[in-house]
Amino acid sequence: MDIPWDDVQLFLAVAESGGLSAAARKLRIGQPTVSRRLAELERRLGYQLFLREAAGARLTSSGERLVEPARKMAEWAGEVTRTAAKGERAPEGVVRVTAPPGVAFDFLAPMAGWLRDKLPLIRLEVLSSINYLDLARGEADLALRGRPSEHADLVTVASLEHDNAVFVAPEYARRLPAAPKMTELDWIAWAPPFEHLPPNPQLAAAIPGFRPTFTADNFLVLLRAAQSGLGAIVLDRVAHRFAGAHGLVPLPVDLGPHAKGRTYLVCARSALDIPRVRAVAHALTDELARAEAAARARVVAEGAMRATGTDAARAQPSPRPRAQPSTGPGKGAARSPTRPKPRAGRRAR
Numbered sequence: 001m002d003i004p005w006d007d008v009q010l011f012l013a014v015a016e017s018g019g020l021s022a023a024a025r026k027l028r029i030g031q032p033t034v035s036r037r038l039a040e041l042e043r044r045l046g047y048q049l050f051l052r053e054a055a056g057a058r059l060t061s062s063g064e065r066l067v068e069p070a071r072k073m074a075e076w077a078g079e080v081t082r083t084a085a086k087g088e089r090a091p092e093g094v095v096r097v098t099a100p101p102g103v104a105f106d107f108l109a110p111m112a113g114w115l116r117d118k119l120p121l122i123r124l125e126v127l128s129s130i131n132y133l134d135l136a137r138g139e140a141d142l143a144l145r146g147r148p149s150e151h152a153d154l155v156t157v158a159s160l161e162h163d164n165a166v167f168v169a170p171e172y173a174r175r176l177p178a179a180p181k182m183t184e185l186d187w188i189a190w191a192p193p194f195e196h197l198p199p200n201p202q203l204a205a206a207i208p209g210f211r212p213t214f215t216a217d218n219f220l221v222l223l224r225a226a227q228s229g230l231g232a233i234v235l236d237r238v239a240h241r242f243a244g245a246h247g248l249v250p251l252p253v254d255l256g257p258h259a260k261g262r263t264y265l266v267c268a269r270s271a272l273d274i275p276r277v278r279a280v281a282h283a284l285t286d287e288l289a290r291a292e293a294a295a296r297a298r299v300v301a302e303g304a305m306r307a308t309g310t311d312a313a314r315a316q317p318s319p320r321p322r323a324q325p326s327t328g329p330g331k332g333a334a335r336s337p338t339r340p341k342p343r344a345g346r347r348a349r
Helices: 005-017 020-027 031-045 061-085 101-118 200-206 219-227 269-273 275-315
Strands: 050-053 056-059 093-099 122-128 142-145 154-168 188-190 214-216 233-237 249-251 260-268
Touching: 005 020, 005 031, 005 061, 020 031, 020 056, 056 061, 061 260, 061 269, 093 101, 093 275, 101 122, 101 142, 101 219, 101 275, 122 275, 142 275, 154 269, 154 275, 188 200, 188 219, 214 219, 219 233, 260 269, 260 275, 269 275
Parallel strands: 093 122, 093 142, 188 214
Antiparallel strands: 050 056, 142 260, 154 233, 154 249, 154 260
């Protein structure tokens, strides 16, 4: 029996998302369409692929046997698409870049304007997602993510080491001691189902009984809460030239092992043979290198400022100690400032 690729895609979307509505959002079609096409596929196969439940759709044993072949088919379909695109002569068309919401908001969106002038025939499509999209299947062309890929068909094109820091609104900072402890802060963190994402596990490990003051499942909501003075948020400090002012100030809080992070630019190995993908990958690589150089320069400048301040303090002459008023008798004792001077012509007693 021939199963059309569209039906395999639909089956895989339902299997991996766990429900018809989630699969519909992933495929960008209506939920009734997913339900109708899935029922038609099951009718042609002659057996049920999913058990429909209140919590979603659960694979039957027959459906489970199809998952792995469907995944391999999806990867090969992505490879076919990339191979066909290698015949392009110039960088032109849509390039899809996936990244976490913070990176998409702070870096990719403002970079898009500059990229349009540099590569006018390319249209950047940013897929802001906390979950990783499958690059081998062609769900995106490039990815900026927090860890390198271990997939054999994927390659890390570039990476950027960056600092992480605790940020708060200025009015919130004014209410804190000079060197606040982590336990003295009101924390803003991820809500379920994203509570496994940094910095939640790191904060939970460092703070006994960690309980955030505010949680949300959307990065912009978390950022806005911090800007309103609700509490502290952990953000990366990437010195790229497209960064905008968020109005928050850093705190001198030691995040320990989480004080450093790294962002990786990843893509399917064969995608670099596509002119439009290769052009955007090169542009992103250049910007990551520029940001890393700017970060190193900032560290050097801050170190020089600290050294200059220390040298200036050492060069200052030590203040001469003032004589302390003495209340007891003795030779050379200082005159009490309240003691009256003797009048002329009278002997002092």
